[in-house]
Amino acid sequence: MERGIVCIDLGGTSMKAGFMSQSGILGEQCILPVHETLEEIFCEIDQYVKK
Amino acid sequence: MKEKYQIDGMGVSAPGAVDVQTGIIGGMSALPCIHGPSWTEKLEERFGVPASIENDANCAALAELALGSAKGMKDMAFVVCGTGIGGAVVINREIQHGTNLYGGEFGCMVMRNENGELSTFSSEASTMSFVRKIQKKYPQEEWNGVKVFAEAEKGNEECRKAIDTFFYNLAEGIYNIQHVIDPQLILLGGGISRREGFAETLRKKLEEIVGKVGECAKTKVVVPNIDVCTFREDANLIGVAVNLSRRKREVCLSVHGEDHTL
Numbered sequence: 001m002e003r004g005i006v007c008i009d010l011g012g013t014s015m016k017a018g019f020m021s022q023s024g025i026l027g028e029q030c031i032l033p034v035h036e037t038l039e040e041i042f043c044e045i046d047q048y049v050k051k
Numbered sequence: 052m053k054e055k056y057q058i059d060g061m062g063v064s065a066p067g068a069v070d071v072q073t074g075i076i077g078g079m080s081a082l083p084c085i086h087g088p089s090w091t092e093k094l095e096e097r098f099g100v101p102a103s104i105e106n107d108a109n110c111a112a113l114a115e116l117a118l119g120s121a122k123g124m125k126d127m128a129f130v131v132c133g134t135g136i137g138g139a140v141v142i143n144r145e146i147q148h149g150t151n152l153y154g155g156e157f158g159c160m161v162m163r164n165e166n167g168e169l170s171t172f173s174s175e176a177s178t179m180s181f182v183r184k185i186q187k188k189y190p191q192e193e194w195n196g197v198k199v200f201a202e203a204e205k206g207n208e209e210c211r212k213a214i215d216t217f218f219y220n221l222a223e224g225i226y227n228i229q230h231v232i233d234p235q236l237i238l239l240g241g242g243i244s245r246r247e248g249f250a251e252t253l254r255k256k257l258e259e260i261v262g263k264v265g266e267c268a269k270t271k272v273v274v275p276n277i278d279v280c281t282f283r284e285d286a287n288l289i290g291v292a293v294n295l296s297r298r299k300r301e302v303c304l305s306v307h308g309e310d311h312t313l
Binding site for chain 1: 052055056057058059060061062063064065066080081082084085088093094097098107110118285287288289291292295296302303304
């Protein structure tokens with residue numbers, strides 16, 4: 001199983017999420033919506049991780 | 052993702068005054084909910100892995116420092132020229148956040164406008180500076196940076212002058228940054244930095260300023276060493292990973308066979 005880091009780039013209207021493997025390959029990127037509450041933002045990240 | 056990968060950590064890049072120690076995004080923004088709680092605490096609690104957060108411009112600078120145009124550099128300044136101006140200061144390969152977390156906020160530097168009034172580096176040397184000027188001159192049309200450059204190339208004198216002033220102001224700010232921090236490199240980012248001839252035009256303006264200042268101050272001044280950044284849209288995400296691997300030693304990132312737990 002490949003190891004790596006979940007990277008989130010938070011912007012004002014959306015956030016970009018990507019997975020960087022331990023060997024430095026950035027893949028699996030997607031744009032996620034941002035919401036009015038932090039809990040909803042974390043739920044988005046949660047869903048991205050579980051996807 | 053969880054079935055396919057083993058998640059070793061989570062990192063975030065965010066706009067504004069990010070306190071990397073507490074994980075809190077300070078200040079205010081269009082998203083009030085992101086300010087206040089500790090992102091790192093919440094991420095670690097929720098996902099059970101090490102987490103980190105850093106300002107977005109600082110992340111982009113870390114990406115360049117580890118793998119891009121500033122690779123191997125010890126001291127550098129990173130100037131991001133977009134709708135405003137932001138950036139980062141790196142001394143001894145460490146981001147300088149400053150007492151108020153305003154380290155690298157070059158856009159706040161004072162600059163005079165064409166009427167001699169008090170203004171900022173952001174207002175006078177961002178891409179918006181010349182777009183705004185042309186928009187005011189020709190309000191019946193919709194303008195953007197690309198269009199102003201295109202019209203200047205076709206011979207529009209107002210557009211040419213606005214771009215010339217923009218480059219001069221940008222060079223003036225860069226000259227000042229050089230003489231405050233004295234870095235090995237001043238790296239330029241933002242969409243406009245990808246234009247062909249951008250660095251060459253800026254270098255010419257810098258030489259012009261260095262010549263003028265050297266003459267009137269009768270002292271030796273430094274010609275800033277400038278370059279443009281390597282990474283584009285991915286810079287922040289790459290920097291997020293570099294930042295996490297630097298802050299959490301247990302998260303290892305090895306790129307091109309090199310260890311980036313720097």
